Amino acid sequence: MPELRRDPIVGRWVIIATDRARRPTDYAHPGSAAVHGLCPFCPGHEDKTPGEVYVTGRPLGAPANGPGWRLRVVPNRFPALKIEGDLDRKGEGMYDLMNGIGAHEVVIEGPEHGRLMRELAEADLTEVLFAFKARMLDLRNDQRFRYILLFKNQGAPAGASLEHPHSQLIALPVTPIQVQDEIDGARRHYDHRERCIYCDMVSQERKDRSRLVHENEEFVVFAPWAPRSPFETWIVPKRHESNFEAEPKERLGRCAQALRTTLRRLAAALGDPPYNFIIHSNPLRDAPTPSYHWHIEVMPALTQVAGFEWGSGFHINPVPPEEAAEFLRKVSG
């Protein structure tokens, strides 16, 4: 059983794998895990993954876990956390730990092995976002979970170990510290001004326009004021909403349009860079709130993030966001 351990100083939780399946020496020379041969996410190989928990496109009456699907969500075969068991919170002297309970699922975005997320039709990308929402709504019924992280690693340098386009979801019994820091910061702004800081930001970015990349009726895409890395790009709903899973399908469609053009612009500008995106949303057990605002953070993996950066939280960004945004505005989305 993996463990969730809490750093006693800053309160950050980490997942410690304790299965001893691999020896420490296995980490001496890590490579970018290029996987060759059979792809477990391709149609016809459905038996190479755990059984699907969500699916679209398969004709009515066709058997589960066979071909004919447009999108599949399956449990991760090598999950970071285990779904069965109790949290069993305990202390070890001054330290805190609990069992590594959680869900780790893979959203297989389409049947085509070589079709990248940015190449999906807008309607298909909407289906992906809707699958995110459907899985969140299902998993939030499990009272052990406090947070669901939705994210995508595209390309080996961004941490993807399989090529077939997919996103991931991790349901956790704790809220990740970076999300909590955002919630706390946004709350301080709200307490002071009775306004959502993200709404204020959307308003300033739309007026200023120097960091604006794109907008449609519902979403705005911009380079944030203090980006940690070159070409970091945020996608933020214009209308206040704290919870991603509360968005109706029509707005997810507009989100898909904004995400698609963002990924296409980054690809055109930077030559198909590896990237990560992550959805930040209100924690599952918190009431919807006027102070926090869900959003997507897209980060191309262009620069090395070394221990120095995470030992200090201090980032040096050689590309001003105004330049990045100008560049992204000019290329075709």
Place this chain on the structure above:
Amino acid sequence: MPELRRDPIVGRWVIIATDRARRPTDYAHPGSAAVHGLCPFCPGHEDKTPGEVYVTGRPLGAPANGPGWRLRVVPNRFPALKIEGDLDRKGEGMYDLMNGIGAHEVVIEGPEHGRLMRELAEADLTEVLFAFKARMLDLRNDQRFRYILLFKNQGAPAGASLEHPHSQLIALPVTPIQVQDEIDGARRHYDHRERCIYCDMVSQERKDRSRLVHENEEFVVFAPWAPRSPFETWIVPKRHESNFEAEPKERLGRCAQALRTTLRRLAAALGDPPYNFIIHSNPLRDAPTPSYHWHIEVMPALTQVAGFEWGSGFHINPVPPEEAAEFLRKVSG
């Protein structure tokens, strides 16, 4: 002039280079900047660096910036921050910025191009730590600075762009957020218990021994309870002290012994991995405090740190610290 910009939500500062010396497209395909040819840090090439601000070993009366030195500290030729100017704090709508004022120096650890830090004699490594202290004591006189980050990137995957062994120092007008988070967390522990959390940790680790790697009279080396990455290792003074620069030379000598054996053990265990270390110390303008405790965090660069990790603060570590420590105890230091 580079800019320091503050994220309005979480309060993190980033340095934005604004000199436009490079174009955004230059970041499309970053490589590990392997530098060939002339090494600016080797003896005889002293004119390839800015003039030295600290030096050891050169015979009395020998001219500055010539050969004969054992250790040199020079300003970084491509500094992230500029030393001249005023902070000129200002707002831009809801955002905060100031001029990127700071010092960025390089500690050239020895004249030999191929001699790694772990291969230095203990006395020579003590000189390196003493140089850190000397530069801190000098730079803290500049009232614009609030924090001095001391760190080392070893190997290209850990962010080193030059091979010749060197460490770096960045003096900043702000305290890095990760350090502030530690200070705040340690303060909460102190307010509650009137004990330093690091002292408590040293005590528990020495008693428990499962995560202990090494100790001498003055320092303890251990794998932290909740490490962010495999083989993360901390070096902590046994006697409480908040400020690195307050340590007398004898204790820096014992620190050098602990650091040297740590680096040698990591090299033996993991086949000379790239690594980072960073010194966390009390901010320059804060009074010495019973609640915070300086220390060194060493992180081998074994796993990919992708945007996902820094978008969530959430880490999955496949090597339990007890296993890493056991492994490091067994190899020769």
